[in-house]
Amino acid sequence: MQTEKEDEDDASPEECFARSDFTGGGSDQLSFSSGDKLLVHAKPSSDWWWAELRGVRGYVPASYLRTGAAGEEEQEEEEEVEVDDDDTSLEDPWQDEEYFGSYGTLRLHLEMLSDKSRTEAYRQVIRSNSASLRNKVVMDLGCGTGIISLFCAQLAQPSVVYAVEASSMADYTRQLVKQNECEEVVTVLQGRAEEIELPEQVDVLVSEWMGNCLLFEFMVESVLLARDRWLREGGVMWPSSAALALVPCQADTYYAEKMAFWERPYGLDFTPLQPLAQQEFFTKPKFSHLIEPSDCLSAPCDVIYLDMYTLQVKDLEEIKGQFHFCVEKSGVFHGFTAWFTVHFESLETGGATVELNTGPNSEPTHWKQTLFMLDRPVSVYAGDSISGTIVLRRNPVWRRHMTVTLHWNINSTTEETDNCQANIKSVGTKSFPMWR
Ligand SMILES: NC(=[NH2+])NCCC[C@H]1O[C@@H](n2cnc3c(N)ncnc32)[C@H](O)[C@@H]1O
Numbered sequence: 001m002q003t004e005k006e007d008e009d010d011a012s013p014e015e016c017f018a019r020s021d022f023t024g025g026g027s028d029q030l031s032f033s034s035g036d037k038l039l040v041h042a043k044p045s046s047d048w049w050w051a052e053l054r055g056v057r058g059y060v061p062a063s064y065l066r067t068g069a070a071g072e073e074e075q076e077e078e079e080e081v082e083v084d085d086d087d088t089s090l091e092d093p094w095q096d097e098e099y100f101g102s103y104g105t106l107r108l109h110l111e112m113l114s115d116k117s118r119t120e121a122y123r124q125v126i127r128s129n130s131a132s133l134r135n136k137v138v139m140d141l142g143c144g145t146g147i148i149s150l151f152c153a154q155l156a157q158p159s160v161v162y163a164v165e166a167s168s169m170a171d172y173t174r175q176l177v178k179q180n181e182c183e184e185v186v187t188v189l190q191g192r193a194e195e196i197e198l199p200e201q202v203d204v205l206v207s208e209w210m211g212n213c214l215l216f217e218f219m220v221e222s223v224l225l226a227r228d229r230w231l232r233e234g235g236v237m238w239p240s241s242a243a244l245a246l247v248p249c250q251a252d253t254y255y256a257e258k259m260a261f262w263e264r265p266y267g268l269d270f271t272p273l274q275p276l277a278q279q280e281f282f283t284k285p286k287f288s289h290l291i292e293p294s295d296c297l298s299a300p301c302d303v304i305y306l307d308m309y310t311l312q313v314k315d316l317e318e319i320k321g322q323f324h325f326c327v328e329k330s331g332v333f334h335g336f337t338a339w340f341t342v343h344f345e346s347l348e349t350g351g352a353t354v355e356l357n358t359g360p361n362s363e364p365t366h367w368k369q370t371l372f373m374l375d376r377p378v379s380v381y382a383g384d385s386i387s388g389t390i391v392l393r394r395n396p397v398w399r400r401h402m403t404v405t406l407h408w409n410i411n412s413t414t415e416e417t418d419n420c421q422a423n424i425k426s427v428g429t430k431s432f433p434m435w436r
Pocket residue numbers: 001100103112141142143144145164165166167169191192193194208209210211212217219222
């Protein structure tokens with residue numbers, strides 16, 4: 001699970017100058033004028049680079065840029081930015097070195113294993129299906145330390161569990177399998193699930209692939225590719241389905257900490273810094289936000305539903321959802337909070353489904369929830385409604401990233417209008433990069 005910090009720590013950016021004006025299309029492209037100095041942070045492809053202009057980052061067409069100060073025309077020819085395809089400095093769009101590097105250390109595994117809700121949910125799945133798992137072939141995709149595979153070997157009698165792990169943690173996972181006397185059942189394979197070869201099809205594909213806001217990291221793509229390649233006809237996916245929930249909420253504490261703070265620190269007026277605070281703290285989603293049930297302004301609703309048997313990789317490019325919330329109590333609408341729920345169907349027809357819910361009415365998990373702050377809070381009243389759409393748009397270049405775009409209308413019924421016809425009090429739309 002990458003954090004924004006790791007993401008922003010790229011090598012020192014390269015100074016380039018705009019050869020001509022460019023008007024960006026889409027929310028993730030930068031516009032600039034001829035002569036602008038841009039800082040190029042990464043070159044994920046030969047055509048589009050990831051650059052920064054006056055504090056804002058986005059994609060820019062490489063052919064519009066050159067190195068060397070503006071005005072040195074004669075130098076321009078020699079110094080035209082060489083854009084060749086096999087430029088080794090082009091960063092991997094999957095950032096696998098950084099991604100699997102982070103999973104090669106214990107920090108993230110400790111966080112996941114310490115998450116009892118998460119880990120016990122998987123143990124419950126194995127335990128409640130132990131009889132049906134007898135003699136089954138299981139694949140544990142992205143097994144990490146192998147905890148799910150060890151549960152399978154300990155609580156059931158599958159014929160084999162292929163524990164697939166791409167990071168260097170796989171060496172230790174083998175030791176843990178041996179240490180717990182499970183090597184008869186569990187075979188650890190190091191490699192990316194999309195690339196490794198299994199000796200046979202599997203009956204069950206189990207994986208803990210969910211990222212912040214359900215999809216961040218897009219490990220789900222690996223799960224779908226493995227499903228299409230290795231899950232036998234009629235095989236079972238664990239999780240079997242996933243849903244993203246959303247709710248309009250108050251976030252008084254967060255708003256006070258990041259925005260109201262500038263009103264009167266030490267008796268001084270620092271409000272000129274508030275536009276900066278909005279840009280710095282409210283432009284991106286806030287991961288690991290713990291929302292209280294009392295912060296919810298209405299009942300939450302599932303806005304996106306993924307069926308792990310039919311979902312296709314191409315569907316991940318853009319996923320849309322709609323919502324209509326009835327405000328149940330008056331308060332300040334600071335933003336939306338999102339979380340996910342996954343379900344594990346029983347191997348036995350009619351058997352009990354296991355649920356892992358990461359929402360505010362369940363035991364907290366290491367994902368907590370994801371908060372999307374509006375630029376300006378809006379007072380809402382019981383009886384108002386908040387309706388609109390959410391779009392998760394996968395980043396076309398950085399394949400583990402996405403942008404979440406929310407569009408909402410606040411409708412309030414006022415006595416003045418006849419037969420309580422709802423009138424639109426305000427409309428809003430905002431895109432939140434996660435992270436690029
Ligand atoms: N729930 C998450 N967001 N992350 C938790 C699971 C991530 C684990 O799966 C491994 N992993 C991720 N993708 C892959 C892949 N394609 N192939 C093999 N292992 C993988 C990764 O190295 C880590 O050990």
